[in-house]
Amino acid sequence: MDGITVNIDRRRDLLLVVDPQNDFCPGGALAVPEGDQIFGPVNKLLPRFDNIGVTQDWHPPGHSSFASSYPGKRAYDTIELTYGTQVLWPDHCVQGTRGADFHPAAELTRAQVIIRKGFHRELDSYSAFFENDRKTATGLAGYLKERGIERIVLAGLAYDFCVLWSAQDARRLGFDVVVVTDACRAIDLEGSAQAATVSLRDIGATLTDSHHFD
Ligand code: VGL
Ligand code: ZN
Numbered sequence: 150m151d152g153i154t155v156n157i158d159r160r161r162d163l164l165l166v167v168d169p170q171n172d173f174c175p176g177g178a179l180a181v182p183e184g185d186q187i188f189g190p191v192n193k194l195l196p197r198f199d200n201i202g203v204t205q206d207w208h209p210p211g212h213s214s215f216a217s218s219y220p221g222k223r224a225y226d227t228i229e230l231t232y233g234t235q236v237l238w239p240d241h242c243v244q245g246t247r248g249a250d251f252h253p254a255a256e257l258t259r260a261q262v263i264i265r266k267g268f269h270r271e272l273d274s275y276s277a278f279f280e281n282d283r284k285t286a287t288g289l290a291g292y293l294k295e296r297g298i299e300r301i302v303l304a305g306l307a308y309d310f311c312v313l314w315s316a317q318d319a320r321r322l323g324f325d326v327v328v329v330t331d332a333c334r335a336i337d338l339e340g341s342a343q344a345a346t347v348s349l350r351d352i353g354a355t356l357t358d359s360h361h362f363d
Contacts, residue, residue, distance in 0.1 A: 151352070153355055154361050154363055155355065159199040159200075159345035161300055162300045163200035163201065163300070166255065167203075169191065169251055169252050171239075171250055171252050172242050178241040182334060182337070184306050187306065188255055191305070192228040195256055198292055198302070200261065201260040202261065203257055203262070204263075207265035208242050213272065214267070225338060235273055242267070267280075275310050290318075292334055301319045303315060304328075305317055306333070307335055309336055309338070313345040314327055316349055329359050331360075341349045
Protein backbone atom coordinates (compact mmCIF):
# COMPACT_ATOMS: atom_id res chain seq x y z
CA MET A 150 0.00 0.00 0.00
CA ASP A 151 1.06 3.59 -0.62
CA GLY A 152 4.10 2.45 -2.55
CA ILE A 153 3.23 2.68 -6.21
CA THR A 154 5.71 4.83 -8.13
CA VAL A 155 4.11 7.55 -10.24
CA ASN A 156 5.96 9.06 -13.17
CA ILE A 157 4.75 12.60 -13.61
CA ASP A 158 3.98 13.61 -17.18
CA ARG A 159 4.05 17.39 -17.12
CA ARG A 160 1.86 17.65 -20.22
CA ARG A 161 -0.99 15.29 -19.39
CA ASP A 162 -1.07 15.45 -15.58
CA LEU A 163 -2.80 18.03 -13.43
CA LEU A 164 -2.34 18.37 -9.69
CA LEU A 165 -5.69 19.28 -8.13
CA VAL A 166 -5.47 20.64 -4.59
CA VAL A 167 -8.90 20.25 -3.01
CA ASP A 168 -10.17 22.89 -0.57
CA PRO A 169 -6.87 23.93 1.11
CA GLN A 170 -8.80 26.48 3.18
CA ASN A 171 -8.54 27.91 6.68
CA ASP A 172 -11.88 26.49 7.81
CA PHE A 173 -10.69 22.92 7.16
CA CYS A 174 -7.52 23.40 9.20
CA PRO A 175 -7.01 23.41 12.98
CA GLY A 176 -8.80 26.43 14.44
CA GLY A 177 -11.23 26.56 11.51
CA ALA A 178 -15.01 26.13 11.55
CA LEU A 179 -14.92 22.58 10.13
CA ALA A 180 -11.42 21.62 11.17
CA VAL A 181 -10.18 18.37 9.69
CA PRO A 182 -7.83 16.65 12.17
CA GLU A 183 -4.25 17.51 11.12
CA GLY A 184 -5.63 19.37 8.11
CA ASP A 185 -2.62 21.67 8.04
CA GLN A 186 -0.26 18.68 7.84
CA ILE A 187 -1.00 18.33 4.13
CA PHE A 188 0.96 21.44 3.18
CA GLY A 189 4.40 19.84 3.53
CA PRO A 190 3.65 17.15 0.93
CA VAL A 191 1.48 19.49 -1.18
CA ASN A 192 4.19 22.16 -1.40
CA LYS A 193 6.77 19.52 -2.28
CA LEU A 194 4.59 18.28 -5.15
CA LEU A 195 3.53 21.63 -6.58
CA PRO A 196 6.81 22.50 -8.38
CA ARG A 197 6.79 19.11 -10.08
CA PHE A 198 3.62 19.96 -12.03
CA ASP A 199 3.02 22.34 -14.91
CA ASN A 200 -0.77 22.04 -14.63
CA ILE A 201 -2.22 22.95 -11.25
CA GLY A 202 -5.83 23.46 -10.17
CA VAL A 203 -7.39 24.34 -6.83
CA THR A 204 -10.92 24.02 -5.55
CA GLN A 205 -12.47 26.42 -3.07
CA ASP A 206 -15.55 25.58 -1.04
CA TRP A 207 -17.57 28.78 -1.35
CA HIS A 208 -20.95 28.85 0.39
CA PRO A 209 -23.41 31.73 0.71
CA PRO A 210 -24.67 32.49 4.25
CA GLY A 211 -27.61 30.22 5.13
CA HIS A 212 -26.40 27.45 2.83
CA SER A 213 -28.50 24.26 2.75
CA SER A 214 -25.54 22.17 4.03
CA PHE A 215 -25.34 24.18 7.26
CA ALA A 216 -27.00 22.69 10.37
CA SER A 217 -27.80 26.28 11.41
CA SER A 218 -30.21 26.52 8.47
CA TYR A 219 -32.56 23.96 10.09
CA PRO A 220 -34.16 24.66 13.48
CA GLY A 221 -33.51 21.73 15.83
CA LYS A 222 -30.73 20.20 13.74
CA ARG A 223 -27.17 19.87 14.91
CA ALA A 224 -23.88 19.60 13.08
CA TYR A 225 -23.25 16.07 11.72
CA ASP A 226 -26.98 15.18 11.72
CA THR A 227 -28.20 14.10 8.30
CA ILE A 228 -31.29 15.15 6.35
CA GLU A 229 -32.92 14.14 3.09
CA LEU A 230 -32.68 16.77 0.38
CA THR A 231 -34.13 16.39 -3.13
CA TYR A 232 -30.89 14.80 -4.33
CA GLY A 233 -30.39 12.41 -1.43
CA THR A 234 -28.89 12.29 2.06
CA GLN A 235 -26.95 15.35 3.13
CA VAL A 236 -24.67 15.60 6.16
CA LEU A 237 -25.24 18.88 7.99
CA TRP A 238 -22.07 20.81 8.73
CA PRO A 239 -21.11 23.67 10.96
CA ASP A 240 -21.20 26.97 9.02
CA HIS A 241 -17.95 26.95 7.02
CA CYS A 242 -16.26 28.52 4.01
CA VAL A 243 -18.73 31.38 3.83
CA GLN A 244 -18.03 33.52 0.78
CA GLY A 245 -15.64 36.36 1.48
CA THR A 246 -14.69 35.28 5.00
CA ARG A 247 -11.23 34.46 6.29
CA GLY A 248 -12.31 30.89 6.85
CA ALA A 249 -12.93 30.54 3.11
CA ASP A 250 -9.49 31.92 2.20
CA PHE A 251 -6.71 29.57 1.19
CA HIS A 252 -4.47 28.59 4.09
CA PRO A 253 -1.37 30.81 4.09
CA ALA A 254 0.93 27.75 4.11
CA ALA A 255 -0.33 26.59 0.70
CA GLU A 256 2.01 27.76 -2.08
CA LEU A 257 -0.59 28.17 -4.76
CA THR A 258 0.77 31.05 -6.83
CA ARG A 259 1.38 28.82 -9.86
CA ALA A 260 -2.17 27.44 -9.90
CA GLN A 261 -3.90 28.28 -13.17
CA VAL A 262 -7.51 27.44 -12.40
CA ILE A 263 -9.55 27.93 -9.24
CA ILE A 264 -12.91 26.19 -9.19
CA ARG A 265 -15.38 27.52 -6.64
CA LYS A 266 -18.15 25.15 -5.60
CA GLY A 267 -21.11 25.01 -3.27
CA PHE A 268 -22.30 28.49 -4.16
CA HIS A 269 -25.89 27.45 -5.02
CA ARG A 270 -27.84 27.94 -1.80
CA GLU A 271 -29.95 24.80 -2.21
CA LEU A 272 -27.22 22.45 -3.38
CA ASP A 273 -24.03 21.23 -1.76
CA SER A 274 -20.97 20.36 -3.80
CA TYR A 275 -18.24 18.01 -2.64
CA SER A 276 -16.85 17.09 -6.03
CA ALA A 277 -14.72 19.42 -8.12
CA PHE A 278 -16.75 18.32 -11.17
CA PHE A 279 -20.43 18.11 -10.19
CA GLU A 280 -22.57 19.41 -7.37
CA ASN A 281 -24.15 16.83 -5.08
CA ASP A 282 -27.12 16.29 -7.42
CA ARG A 283 -24.35 14.79 -9.61
CA LYS A 284 -25.78 16.67 -12.59
CA THR A 285 -24.89 20.34 -12.17
CA ALA A 286 -21.42 20.75 -13.65
CA THR A 287 -18.74 23.07 -12.28
CA GLY A 288 -17.09 23.40 -15.69
CA LEU A 289 -13.83 21.74 -14.63
CA ALA A 290 -14.24 18.73 -16.93
CA GLY A 291 -14.52 20.93 -20.01
CA TYR A 292 -11.52 22.98 -18.91
CA LEU A 293 -9.39 19.87 -18.41
CA LYS A 294 -10.46 18.33 -21.71
CA GLU A 295 -9.68 21.51 -23.62
CA ARG A 296 -6.27 21.64 -21.95
CA GLY A 297 -5.52 18.04 -22.93
CA ILE A 298 -5.28 16.78 -19.34
CA GLU A 299 -5.65 13.02 -19.02
CA ARG A 300 -4.73 12.31 -15.41
CA ILE A 301 -5.71 14.05 -12.16
CA VAL A 302 -3.41 13.83 -9.16
CA LEU A 303 -5.48 14.61 -6.08
CA ALA A 304 -4.39 16.12 -2.76
CA GLY A 305 -6.27 18.10 -0.14
CA LEU A 306 -9.23 18.13 2.24
CA ALA A 307 -11.15 16.20 3.08
CA TYR A 308 -10.05 12.77 1.91
CA ASP A 309 -13.41 11.12 2.64
CA PHE A 310 -15.62 13.85 1.17
CA CYS A 311 -14.36 16.29 -1.44
CA VAL A 312 -11.30 14.29 -2.47
CA LEU A 313 -13.28 11.04 -2.71
CA TRP A 314 -16.18 12.55 -4.65
CA SER A 315 -13.78 14.34 -7.01
CA ALA A 316 -11.95 11.07 -7.64
CA GLN A 317 -15.20 9.23 -8.36
CA ASP A 318 -16.39 11.84 -10.85
CA ALA A 319 -12.97 12.07 -12.48
CA ARG A 320 -12.97 8.31 -13.09
CA ARG A 321 -16.54 8.45 -14.39
CA LEU A 322 -15.47 11.16 -16.82
CA GLY A 323 -12.63 8.99 -18.09
CA PHE A 324 -9.64 10.58 -16.36
CA ASP A 325 -6.95 8.50 -14.70
CA VAL A 326 -6.76 9.30 -10.99
CA VAL A 327 -3.95 9.25 -8.45
CA VAL A 328 -4.65 10.11 -4.80
CA VAL A 329 -1.66 11.24 -2.74
CA THR A 330 -2.59 9.87 0.66
CA ASP A 331 -0.11 11.78 2.82
CA ALA A 332 -1.23 15.00 1.12
CA CYS A 333 -4.82 14.40 2.31
CA ARG A 334 -6.55 14.24 5.69
CA ALA A 335 -10.01 12.84 6.50
CA ILE A 336 -12.95 14.10 8.56
CA ASP A 337 -13.71 10.42 9.35
CA LEU A 338 -17.39 10.28 10.29
CA GLU A 339 -18.39 6.73 11.28
CA GLY A 340 -15.62 5.01 9.38
CA SER A 341 -15.83 7.21 6.31
CA ALA A 342 -12.04 7.36 5.91
CA GLN A 343 -11.68 3.58 5.62
CA ALA A 344 -14.76 3.42 3.38
CA ALA A 345 -13.20 6.04 1.13
CA THR A 346 -10.07 3.94 0.69
CA VAL A 347 -12.20 0.93 -0.28
CA SER A 348 -14.17 3.04 -2.80
CA LEU A 349 -11.02 4.55 -4.29
CA ARG A 350 -9.51 1.12 -4.83
CA ASP A 351 -12.81 -0.07 -6.28
CA ILE A 352 -12.92 2.60 -8.96
CA GLY A 353 -9.33 2.00 -9.99
CA ALA A 354 -7.73 5.09 -8.47
CA THR A 355 -4.02 4.75 -7.67
CA LEU A 356 -3.26 5.38 -4.00
CA THR A 357 0.29 6.39 -3.26
CA ASP A 358 2.21 8.92 -1.21
CA SER A 359 4.31 11.94 -2.05
CA HIS A 360 7.59 10.04 -1.68
CA HIS A 361 6.69 7.85 -4.63
CA PHE A 362 6.71 10.49 -7.37
CA ASP A 363 9.47 10.21 -9.93
C1 VGL B 1 -16.01 19.43 2.57
C2 VGL B 1 -17.70 19.00 4.03
C3 VGL B 1 -18.35 20.15 3.66
C4 VGL B 1 -14.70 19.00 2.01
C5 VGL B 1 -16.64 20.58 2.16
O1 VGL B 1 -13.94 19.86 1.51
O2 VGL B 1 -14.41 17.78 2.06
N1 VGL B 1 -16.54 18.63 3.49
N2 VGL B 1 -17.81 20.93 2.72
ZN1 ZN C 1 -18.76 22.78 2.31
